[in-house]
Amino acid sequence: MKKLTIIASAVLLSLGINSSAIAKDGTYVASEVGRNGSIKVQVVIKDSKIASVKVLDWSETHPVADQTKTELIPEIVKYQTTNVNNISGATLSSFAIKGAVNKCLKEAGLDVKNFSKATPKPAMHNETITENVDVVIVGGGGAGLSAAVTAGKAGKKVVLVEKNGFIGGNTSVSGGCFNVANVHQENITMTEGQKKIVEGILAEKVLNPLHEELLNKVKKQWEEYKASGSDKLFDSPELHALQTWKSGDKKANLELVYTLTQNVRPMMEELASMGVNWNGKANQFVGALWPRTQRATNFKSGVGYVDTFLEYIKAKKLPVQIITATAANDLIIKDGRVAGVLAKNKNGTRYVLNAKDGVLLATGGFSANVKMR
Structure with missing residues (x-):
């Protein structure tokens, strides 16, 4: 049997037939371990190509890992490769999804090497957008979102810039404990x-x-x-x-x-x-100094605060504009006061954000960066 297999492979090669030509179209499911547990992925193969990729089950952190669904997976399908860039802040989730897709490709009889080409570099924009607002907030974690809601409720026009591709910052990966x-x-x-x-x-x-x-x-x-x-x-x-x-x-x-x-x-x-x-019962969680820790019943982590702020901004139609994947590079100084922010999006777009009432820096979540600390 082994000898016949070798002969069959030789015949296929002599005829110039790629092994993918005998791949089996269908739906395949595989799992890999991500950040918080196993990630189950479904891959549909059609005409020896990746027709679709879908996450069936995972316990990854929202909203940090959400971009693996909205950005990483579409790129895998678009470019027919698992050699796509990991999502910043969700590296383990990215690796797990790509690994599960590769397992499905192998099960379908496809050569993973044929799905490992590098993706083209994204097109860069060369434009400058100027925004004139009341308040500019740098940082979209709990502090920045709280400030945005407060300013928005006061009728102030707000622009919030966040360097990551998701809103939430350190708050979104916290335990959600609230001490009072x-x-x-x-x-x-x-x-x-x-x-x-x-x-x-x-x-x-x-x-x-x-x-x-x-x-x-x-x-x-x-x-x-x-x-x-x-x-x-x-x-x-x-x-x-x-x-x-x-x-x-x-x-x-x-x-x-x-x-x-x-x-x-x-x-x-x-x-x-x-x-x-609120659950109506104080406790003392790990790291707390006194039994004054409060927890919510409608969410289990800090991401609940993030979602609460975002949903409130939307529901109340507050004048708050949020720009993600945009890093603040410099402050605009006029007449001895901070009057705005210069920022740049990852796609190259530059922003001149003029703030009539002031700029709030809410970029405190750098405790893991020893140099900055």
């Missing part, structure tokens, strides 16, 4: 260890006037708590601020930290008005 004091903590009993933590914070050396002010407020709150005889968890925005500041080796701006802890409860209420359903 004095909310949904009624059923938590104070432990002896937690009491010692509070006493330790109150015994710390004063480092600045605001530190002293917060310590005095917490001391008063603590004495009132002990006098009440309560065994429920003790908490306050001031304790939250002191713990947060301490966890960062006291290098942060304490005034800004306190602003955060004072305003996080109103933000929680505003998010509820926008569609976030």
